[in-house]
Amino acid sequence: MASTLKHRTLSGALLEEIRQAILSGRYPAGSQLRQDALAETYGVSRIPIREALFQLEAEGLVRIVPQKGAIVSELSQAEIDDVFELRALLEPRLYRRSAPSCRKPISISWSKFRQATSAPSKAEKSIGMAS
Numbered sequence: 273m274a275s276t277l278k279h280r281t282l283s284g285a286l287l288e289e290i291r292q293a294i295l296s297g298r299y300p301a302g303s304q305l306r307q308d309a310l311a312e313t314y315g316v317s318r319i320p321i322r323e324a325l326f327q328l329e330a331e332g333l334v335r336i337v338p339q340k341g342a343i344v345s346e347l348s349q350a351e352i353d354d355v356f357e358l359r360a361l362l363e364p365r366l367y368r369r370s371a372p373s374c375r376k377p378i379s380i381s382w383s384k385f386r387q388a389t390s391a392p393s394k395a396e397k398s399i400g401m402a403s
Contacts, residue, residue, distance in 0.1 A: 283320040283323035283327075290324055290325075302343065302344060304340060304342070306341055307322055332345060
């Protein structure tokens with residue numbers, strides 16, 4: 273983990289690690305995230321773990337419940353749809369803004385692009401949306 277901490281704060285690196293663990297399903301919805309267990313897992317003190325959990329609460333990925341700690345949030349289908357709709361609105365704008373800063377021409381095979389974007393994602397497969 274030491275190599276992944278370059279150029280960022282410890283709590284920021286932990287935030288990314290725990291976020292990815294939640295999104296990948298390693299910490300499933302409804303599971304309790306205990307600060308002491310996470311600190312032991314990542315080999316750090318509880319302070320940066322607590323900071324990461326507060327940020328994850330602000331992002332809606334966990335709920336902090338008195339006397340229980342952090343609980344991984346459950347996302348409804350409507351919330352998942354909202355996230356993808358928001359991404360569909362934001363990502364094209366970000367791509368257009370970043371395109372002028374590209375220094376090299378981008379070559380793309382449209383058939384490969386269509387093939388890649390038409391295949392169901394891991395997320396779609398995991399919730400049974402793949403046809």
